[in-house]
Amino acid sequence: MSPSALIEPMEAEGFSWSGRQGPRVRLLTPGTPPQGGRKMARQSTIKSMKGVSAILFLAVAGLVTAGIVQIRHEYLLTGTELIGWALVPLSLLLGFTLPVRCRVIRTNRKACGNWAYGLLFGCRSGAGHWSGKFRVRLGLGHGEAKPIERRRQSSGNTAALNQPASRTKPVKVTVEENNFAKVGAWVGLISGIVSIIQAIISVLH
Numbered sequence: 001m002s003p004s005a006l007i008e009p010m011e012a013e014g015f016s017w018s019g020r021q022g023p024r025v026r027l028l029t030p031g032t033p034p035q036g037g038r039k040m041a042r043q044s045t046i047k048s049m050k051g052v053s054a055i056l057f058l059a060v061a062g063l064v065t066a067g068i069v070q071i072r073h074e075y076l077l078t079g080t081e082l083i084g085w086a087l088v089p090l091s092l093l094l095g096f097t098l099p100v101r102c103r104v105i106r107t108n109r110k111a112c113g114n115w116a117y118g119l120l121f122g123c124r125s126g127a128g129h130w131s132g133k134f135r136v137r138l139g140l141g142h143g144e145a146k147p148i149e150r151r152r153q154s155s156g157n158t159a160a161l162n163q164p165a166s167r168t169k170p171v172k173v174t175v176e177e178n179n180f181a182k183v184g185a186w187v188g189l190i191s192g193i194v195s196i197i198q199a200i201i202s203v204l205h
């Protein structure tokens with residue numbers, strides 16, 4: 001049995017920056033209603049991300065607690081090492097799994113309400129949100145995303161409909177959110193870098 005491919009048009013976003021993505025292709029098993037199936041798939045992603053986040057949070061808490069216990073028993077080195085390893089689940093949690101709202105400002109000036117996982121990247125459904133938010137995080141030119149000129153379409157009507165508001169002007173990506181998310185993103189990024197260094201050191205030892 002092979003699942004039938006159903007091609008759905010991109011979600012109405014007002015416009016899309018690039019024609020790169022094209023129509024989204026989704027594999028559905030026969031008999032599954034497209035809308036319900038998609039919603040259910042999204043729900044289960046949130047559910048599993050919540051589960052993974054909870055496990056990572058427990059791992060952070062457990063490692064920190066164990067580290068403190070070791071330090072109290074004057075095993076300073078083991079204690080610090082354990083706390084150091086807590087940065088690995090912490091960076092994964094803050095960087096990639098924690099379900100939060102995307103909050104990238106759309107062209108209609110409203111903050112994007114789609115789910116994003118981790119504080120570093122935006123959602124995957126809004127064009128340019130995923131990488132745009134990351135560039136904002138790093139402070140790279142306020143996450144300017146240059147719209148790529150769309151391929152000329154044979155039919156004049158559809159080309160006019162799909163045209164972005166501006167073709168050459170770079171679109172500035174802004175994110176509406178609180179300081180907690182900003183600080184959390186940086187904590188995630190830095191602990192990720194520290195964990196990588198830590199892992200390299202432990203391998204070389």
Ligand SMILES: [Zn+2]
Nearest residue numbers: 102112126129
């Ligand atoms: Zn978004």
